[in-house]
Structures are given as structure tokens and as C-alpha cells.
Amino acid sequence: MLDAIDGVRLAERPYELAPSRRDDLEARGLLTPLGSADWSELERAAHRTRKSFLLDGPALHIFVVTLRCDHSCQYCQVSRAALTAQGFDMSLTDAEAALDRVFESPSPTLTIEFQGGEPALRFDLVRHIVESAVRRNAEAGRTLRFSMVSTLHHLGSDELAFCREHGIHLSTSIDGPAQLHDAQRPNPTRDAHARTLEGLARAREVLGGDGVVALPTVTRAALADPIGLVEHYRALGFRSIFLRPVSPYGFARKTKRVHGYDMDAFVGFYVRALDHILNLNAQGEPFEEIYAGILLRHILTPFHSGYVDLRSPAGAGLGVLVYNYDGQVYPSDEARMVAETGDRRLALGDVQTSLDELLDSPAMAWLRQGAVAEELPGCDRCAFVPFCGADPVYHGAIHGDPVGDRATSEFCAKHMGLFRHLFRSIADGDPTTLRTFTAWALGKSRTDIAEPGYVER
Amino acid sequence: MTGAVPLHTHARVSGVDRPEILKVLSPEEAVGSHLPPQDVLLFAEGIDGPSLTRPGDAPARVEDLRDRRVIRPGDVVRLRPGGSLVSVLYRRGSTSNTLFATERCNSLCLMCSQPPRDEDDRWRVDEMLRVISLVDREELQLGITGGEPTLLGEDLARVLDAISVYLPDTQVQILTNGRTFADAALAERLATIHRDRTVWAVPLYGDVARLHDEVVDVEGAFRETLDGLYQLGRLRARVEIRVVLHQLTIPRLAQLSAFIYRRLPFVNHVALMGLEPMGFAKTNRDRLWIDPADYQAELAAAVFHLAARGLPVSIYNLPLCVLDRRLWPFARQSISGWKNIYPPDCKDCVVRDHCAGFFASAGPTWRSRAVRPFQFEEFAA
Ligand code: SF4
Numbered sequence: 001m002l003d004a005i006d007g008v009r010l011a012e013r014p015y016e017l018a019p020s021r022r023d024d025l026e027a028r029g030l031l032t033p034l035g036s037a038d039w040s041e042l043e044r045a046a047h048r049t050r051k052s053f054l055l056d057g058p059a060l061h062i063f064v065v066t067l068r069c070d071h072s073c074q075y076c077q078v079s080r081a082a083l084t085a086q087g088f089d090m091s092l093t094d095a096e097a098a099l100d101r102v103f104e105s106p107s108p109t110l111t112i113e114f115q116g117g118e119p120a121l122r123f124d125l126v127r128h129i130v131e132s133a134v135r136r137n138a139e140a141g142r143t144l145r146f147s148m149v150s151t152l153h154h155l156g157s158d159e160l161a162f163c164r165e166h167g168i169h170l171s172t173s174i175d176g177p178a179q180l181h182d183a184q185r186p187n188p189t190r191d192a193h194a195r196t197l198e199g200l201a202r203a204r205e206v207l208g209g210d211g212v213v214a215l216p217t218v219t220r221a222a223l224a225d226p227i228g229l230v231e232h233y234r235a236l237g238f239r240s241i242f243l244r245p246v247s248p249y250g251f252a253r254k255t256k257r258v259h260g261y262d263m264d265a266f267v268g269f270y271v272r273a274l275d276h277i278l279n280l281n282a283q284g285e286p287f288e289e290i291y292a293g294i295l296l297r298h299i300l301t302p303f304h305s306g307y308v309d310l311r312s313p314a315g316a317g318l319g320v321l322v323y324n325y326d327g328q329v330y331p332s333d334e335a336r337m338v339a340e341t342g343d344r345r346l347a348l349g350d351v352q353t354s355l356d357e358l359l360d361s362p363a364m365a366w367l368r369q370g371a372v373a374e375e376l377p378g379c380d381r382c383a384f385v386p387f388c389g390a391d392p393v394y395h396g397a398i399h400g401d402p403v404g405d406r407a408t409s410e411f412c413a414k415h416m417g418l419f420r421h422l423f424r425s426i427a428d429g430d431p432t433t434l435r436t437f438t439a440w441a442l443g444k445s446r447t448d449i450a451e452p453g454y455v456e457r
Numbered sequence: 458m459t460g461a462v463p464l465h466t467h468a469r470v471s472g473v474d475r476p477e478i479l480k481v482l483s484p485e486e487a488v489g490s491h492l493p494p495q496d497v498l499l500f501a502e503g504i505d506g507p508s509l510t511r512p513g514d515a516p517a518r519v520e521d522l523r524d525r526r527v528i529r530p531g532d533v534v535r536l537r538p539g540g541s542l543v544s545v546l547y548r549r550g551s552t553s554n555t556l557f558a559t560e561r562c563n564s565l566c567l568m569c570s571q572p573p574r575d576e577d578d579r580w581r582v583d584e585m586l587r588v589i590s591l592v593d594r595e596e597l598q599l600g601i602t603g604g605e606p607t608l609l610g611e612d613l614a615r616v617l618d619a620i621s622v623y624l625p626d627t628q629v630q631i632l633t634n635g636r637t638f639a640d641a642a643l644a645e646r647l648a649t650i651h652r653d654r655t656v657w658a659v660p661l662y663g664d665v666a667r668l669h670d671e672v673v674d675v676e677g678a679f680r681e682t683l684d685g686l687y688q689l690g691r692l693r694a695r696v697e698i699r700v701v702l703h704q705l706t707i708p709r710l711a712q713l714s715a716f717i718y719r720r721l722p723f724v725n726h727v728a729l730m731g732l733e734p735m736g737f738a739k740t741n742r743d744r745l746w747i748d749p750a751d752y753q754a755e756l757a758a759a760v761f762h763l764a765a766r767g768l769p770v771s772i773y774n775l776p777l778c779v780l781d782r783r784l785w786p787f788a789r790q791s792i793s794g795w796k797n798i799y800p801p802d803c804k805d806c807v808v809r810d811h812c813a814g815f816f817a818s819a820g821p822t823w824r825s826r827a828v829r830p831f832q833f834e835e836f837a838a
Pocket residue numbers: 373378379380382383384385388389406411412413415416419
């Protein structure tokens with residue numbers, strides 16, 4: 001990695017860099033030798049490889065089958081309606097129309113994800129959509145995957161058997177130990193944590209030990225104890241965790257005073273959690289922080305992770321589409337939440353509209369202004385831009401303009417913080433850490449990477 | 458010293474009035490052969506060693522072979538009129554049979570073991586075509602080397618066409634610097650024949666132009682080779698990258714492995730190769746020689762980088778005793794039989810059967826200080 005002084009040299013006086021450093025930069029395409037300012041075909045091909053997701057079209061299709069939920073989480077009022085409320089479920093006609101859109105996408109792999117609300121409340125609809133998709137795919141021949149985000153409370157043995165039959169991946173939210181989880185995710189019986197654990201046990205019995213992944217919503221209350229959170233996940237038998245800050249969208253903004261925090265605080269929390277996780281790995285226990293895995297894949301390999309929320313051009317609309325219960329289509333789940341607060345600029349249109357038209361909508365045109373990170377002010381000169389992405393939905397919603405302002409962008413603050421930390425750790429060169437990082441980046445188990453070999457620094 | 462049956466010997470040759478390339482067959486095998494008698498030399502073992510006879514109306518004889526081991530049934534040999542030299546152009550059972558395409562080359566590598574000569578040697582094309590028609594159909598592998606074989610252009614296409622007709626199942630390995638493939642049309646012409654059984658073995662000596670160009674002694678070669686590799690990748694040709702290990706390539710070897718992973722992730726194999734003390738390598742010894750014992754860290758960094766990332770990697774031409782033990786699983790017995798030797802110290806070494814040994818041309822000044830035989834006790838758990 002470049003230290004600050006080398007960074008300045010690179011920008012202003014590359015000839016003052018040590019020759020071996022200059023060679024490193026030239027080999028990675030960061031510095032061009034005199035007289036060959038153009039990219040070779042191979043560099044172009046490497047660039048295409050990294051951006052290959054572009055050609056495929058939307059691969060992730062999120063179905064909000066119902067907005068109803070029996071939880072009333074403070075940071076999620078926007079995404080829910082009361083359990084008995086009327087008119088918050090997706091109609092069969094809209095579900096079928098959404099499937100038309102899914103199969104209009106040219107993507108060779110299609111993932112259909114069920115969200116809510118609590119999608120398990122309408123498992124009949126989930127069933128219908130899965131079966132219809134499988135029927136359609138008999139002809140379409142894509143690689144078809146399913147996933148579902150659920151509290152697991154309402155998944156009984158029949159539902160779980162269906163999940164196993166169709167390989168529906170389950171993910172759930174566990175915010176931490178019972179006290180924290182129950183305070184943040186109140187359900188009528190005030191036993192959300194216990195019931196999620198019961199659901200987890202049922203699901204693991206049917207789907208196997210790694211059949212469910214979990215992720216916490218890191219609120220201000222959770223910031224104090226990163227190690228406790230990781231330890232709670234370990235105790236529950238998870239071998240990974242996905243650490244994300246609480247989302248700044250929708251109604252959750254009103255409660256920001258209570259649950260929100262500076263991104264610096266999140267980065268501090270993240271670093272401590274990651275340190276702990278790296279120690280576990282060093283002691284021979286494989287445990288992965290998923291977001292670090294995504295960033296490291298971008299940093300240490302020539303490939304993209306496939307993650308739709310960290311791309312340039314942005315994944316919104318191009319990589320992911322959200323079909324809301326009411327038949328509206330959005331370019332991302334965040335865009336849907338923003339729209340629920342009354343900001344309609346991000347709605348692409350009605351689900352009966354063709355995919356081409358949806359992607360040609362004024363909303364997409366608006367988002368496009370901020371979709372290419374390499375062209376955004378600030379990002380265009382940022383050393384991390386090859387590994388980072390653009391989030392025009394966030395910047396559009398919070399800054400009022402999809403281009404956004406890097407100086408006050410929490411998206412940027414988070415990524416700047418995480419990249420700095422990861423690059424610093426790589427530069428430190430501790431062999432045990434590099435081995436863990438390499439395994440995560442390559443999506444392999446740590447035991448398969450006995451020796452990571454040379455790691456670029 | 459043991460090993461190394463040469464590819465040439467002298468003998469009493471009679472009955473040939475022009476250069477002849479013939480297939481040696483035992484009388485039993487000749488009976489069932491599809492070859493006409495004038496293409497065959499019948500092999501007979503006598504008290505004075507083997508003798509060879511061409512049956513039919515144009516009898517020829519080869520007797521009194523100076524080295525009896527050189528010619529065996531199944532081989533393809535060249536006889537010259539009025540000369541006593543008999544050369545084996547194809548040896549049955551050898552894993553290193555090679556067709557020599559041309560002595561011409563467009564590079565001038567510092568360690569070239571076969572220094573190029575700028576002569577019109579297009580007669581070799583007919584020789585290759587002839588040999589191909591006489592190679593055992595069941596032959597598993599055949600190499601093509603030079604010089605720079607792709608300089609033959611359309612003539613190389615003819616050779617590959619012949620291989621795909623006569624030897625449809627044979628794996629072919631072609632050593633090329635890849636530069637001519639910067640020409641997309643030529644790449645397409647050559648790399649699509651016999652495609653699934655051909656490996657293009659392309660040397661790469663650095664991750665930056667300065668370094669690669671210095672080693673091959675041509676400015677702009679790096680860029681051309683990369684463009685050529687791009688064409689091969691685009692055509693889904695099979696590609697091996699070869700790196701010769703010496704003083705100039707070692708300092709950036711690990712970085713080069715990362716460059717291969719990032720820029721050439723489509724390659725099928727990477728071979729990291731000890732230096733062969735032949736040709737220019739001898740002249741340039743001072744610029745090139747580094748004791749392998751002194752570059753094990755760099756070698757391990759490169760090997761493990763590639764292996765962890767799923768790129769098959771091998772170490773060629775280095776004896777086990779100079780290698781870091783962790784690298785043994787990557788070491789191959791890569792030196793062609795006819796130039797492969799084991800010095801007397803190796804006699805009692807317990808890993809000899811797995812060891813690459815040495816090039817016959819490697820005198821004492823080319824021997825690592827780390828060379829030493831192993832004993833069983835060292836492997837006791
Ligand atoms: S870290 Fe910030 S400035 Fe850098 S690319 Fe990401 S968003 Fe842009």
C-alpha cells in the first residue's frame with residue numbers, strides 16, 4: 001500500500017518514487033510508463049472482467065409479498081403494517097406480472113428474494129411465486145435461486161420442507177442478546193429473540209447447520225459491545241456475521257436521535273469486531289465477517305463480488321429490482337423505503353410495465369447522474385474507487401441529488417473508514433491476518449489457504 | 458553419471474542417396490503396419506548390436522551403431538547419404554519428443570538455450586510433415602520448438618493441420634514468445650487448429666515492460682506478448698506461462714505471479730523453471746546466475762500465490778535438495794531424458810526417483826551449494 005508520502009509522489013512527481021514502487025504501480029495499471037499512455041487489450045479485458053455484472057441485467061429480484069409484520073421495530077416503521085391491516089399484501093396478478101419482469105431480464109442467474117414485512121405471513125404467496133418461477137424456468141433455463149428474509153417465527157415444518165425442496169436460503173435478523181434484541185424488535189408477546197431462536201433450531205434441523213444466515217442491525221445501543229455481539233453469534237452456532245450500520249432511511253430517520261450515530265462510531269465498532277473475529281481465525285476457528293469478505297474480494301482479486309449494493313455503475317435498477325406489495329417497482333429496497341415516506345422520485349413505475357420501460361423511466365434517468373463512481377466529484381480522485389461503488393439512491397434521498405456530496409456522505413464515510421482499515425491491515429502484513437483475508441477474498445475455507453503466498457501491498 | 462541416452466549416434470550407413478526419414482519397426486510390427494516398405498527400417502538385434510534394413514526394392518542398411526542404446530523399434534530416424542550420423546527425430550516412449558520448427562527468432566533472450574540463426578531453413582517444414590506421418594498414432598504428446606515456430610505462419614498451420622489428421626489424440630505443446638499473435642488474424646488462423654489438444658507455452662519474464670524487454674532484448678516485446686496472450690485468451694486457446702528463474706527475474710517474481718493472476722486469469726498452467734546452462738545462458742552467466750538456495754522465499758511467495766488462487770503451478774528443472782520442502786509437491790521431473798543426469802552424489806539419495814536432477818550441461822559452476830543426498834531417517838515421522 002502507498003503511504004501518504006508515496007501517494008503525493010504518485011500524484012505529482014512519480015519519478016521520485018523508488019524504482020521498485022514505480023514498477024509495482026505500473027504493473028497494476030496505476031502509473032503508465034512514458035510513451036504508452038494507452039491501455040493494453042489485457043488491461044481492458046481485466047476491466048471488463050471486473051465490470052462483467054453490467055452485461056447481465058438485473059439478477060436480484062426482491063418481492064415484498066406483504067408489508068404486514070407482527071414486530072414493531074423502531075428503526076423499521078416504514079417497512080411494516082400492522083398484522084391485521086388490510087390492503088398490504090401483493091395480489092396474484094401483480095405477482096405474476098413481477099415474474100414476467102424477472103424473466104425479461106437477460107441475466108443468466110436470477111435470484112428471487114422474499115421480503116416484507118414478514119413474508120412468512122403470506123407463505124401461500126411465496127409458494128405460488130416459487131412454483132410459478134420454477135415452471136417458467138423449465139423453458140428459460142436460467143440458474144434460479146431463492147432466498148427469504150424472515151424472523152423465522154412463522155415457519156413451521158411444512159414451510160421449511162418447502163424451503164428445502166426449492167433451496168430457499170433463509171436469512172434472519174438477530175440484533176444481539178435477548179435483552180437488546182427484544183428491546184429493539186418488540187413483538188406482541190415480547191419474546192422475539194426466544195422465538196427466533198426456536199425458529200432457528202427448527203430451520204437448522206430441516207436445512208442443516210449452515211441453512212440460515214443472520215445479520216444484526218447495529219444500533220447505537222449495540223455499538224458499546226462489538227465483542228459481545230460476535231460472541232452471541234458464535235454461541236448461536238453461526239460461522240459468519242454481516243455487520244451493517246442501521247439504515248438511514250424512511251421513518252427510521254425520525255428516530256435517528258435514539259438509534260443513529262456518526263459513521264465514525266460505526267467504523268470504530270466495526271474495527272473492534274473485526275479484530276476479535278481475526279483473533280478467532282488466528283486461533284483456528286473459521287469465522288467470517290461477510291462485508292469484509294466483499295471488500296477484500298474487490299481489493300485482492302480481479303473479480304467483482306457480485307454484491308449489488310457496492311457497484312459502479314450502481315446496482316440500483318441495473319442489478320436489482322424491488323416489486324412492492326402495491327405493484328410499484330423500485331430500483332432497490334432503500335428506494336422503496338424512501339418512497340414510503342412520500343418521496344416518489346424513485347418509483348420506476350407499475351409492475352405491469354415492461355422491464356425496458358421501467359429501466360427507461362425518469363427515475364432511472366435521475367439516478368444515472370450519480371451511478372458511475374469513477375465520475376463523481378471526490379470519488380474520481382479517490383484511491384478506493386476501483387473497489388468501491390456508487391449509491392445514487394442514498395445520495396438522492398439524503399442529499400437531494402444522486403451525485404451527492406462526499407464530504408457529508410455517510411456512504412463515503414463508512415467505506416473510506418473500512419477501506420483505510422483493511423488497507424492498513426494488509427500493509428501491516430501480519431501473516432495470520434493475510435491468510436484469513438485471502439481465504440475470505442477467494443471464498444475458500446481458511447484451511448484450504450495454508451499459504452496465501454504473495455499479497456500485493 | 459546416469460541417464461541421458463543421446464538422440465544421435467554414428468553408424469555405417471549404406472544404400473541412401475538423399476536424406477531419408479524412416480520409421481524403425483520390428484519385423485513383427487512391420488507385418489501389420491500401414492506403412493509402405495520404403496518408409497520402414499526393420500530392426501534386428503544381433504551379437505554386435507542392432508542393425509537396420511530397409512526392405513523392398515530400395516534396400517538400405519545401418520550397422521555398427523556406436524551407441525547401441527540410441528535407436529529402438531518405433532523410433533523415427535534420419536539418415537544422410539555419405540554420412541555416418543544417424544539422428545532420432547522421434548523416440549517411442551519418450552515424453553519429450555519435439556519437432557524443431559525453425560532456427561529463426563524475433564527475440565534474443567539472454568538465456569536462450571538454442572540461440573537463433575537467421576537462415577532460410579524452410580526445409581524443416583517438410584521434415585516436420587514427414588515425421589508427423591511416421592509418429593505412433595497413439596503418441597500422447599509432442600512438442601514444437603524453435604527458434605520461434607510462429608514465424609512460419611501459414612507453414613505452421615500446415616504442420617498443425619497434419620497433426621490434427623495424423624495424430625488427432627496427441628497433446629501438442631508449442632513454445633512461442635507469443636509476439637506474432639498480436640496479429641489477431643494470425644492468432645485466429647493458428648490457435649484454432651487442434652485447439653483443445655494444443656498448449657501454447659509463452660514465456661513472461663516480468664510484470665513491467667522494462668524488465669521483460671531487457672530479458673528478451675527487444676524493446677516493445679512485452680506489449681506484443683501481452684497482446685498475443687490476449688488473443689490466445691480470447692480464442693480460448695490453452696496457455697501455459699513460463700518463467701525462467703534467474704538474477705533478473707527473481708526480484709519481481711512474486712509480483713509477476715500477481716500480475717498473471719490479475720491480467721491473465723485464463724491461463725491453464727504456470728511453469729517456474731530453473732535455468733538451463735546452454736547457449737546464451739553460458740555466455741551471460743554473470744548476469745543470470747543466482748544459487749536457487751538464495752531465492753526460495755521469492756519462489757515460495759509466487760508458487761503459493763498462484764496455487765491459493767487456483768492457478769495450476771509447477772516448478773521445473775530444480776532438484777529437490779535445493780527446494781524449500783513446502784515446495785516439493787510442485788516440483789516436476791521436467792528435464793528431457795536425453796539431457797537429464799544425476800551426479801554420483803545422487804546415487805544413494807532416497808528421493809532420487811522423484812527428483813528432476815540436472816541438465817547434462819550443468820558443470821560444477823552451475824550447481825547449487827544446497828545439493829546433497831537425503832537419507833530415510835530425515836523422513837521418519
Ligand atoms: S470511499 Fe468515498 S470517495 Fe472513495 S470511492 Fe468510495 S464513496 Fe467515493
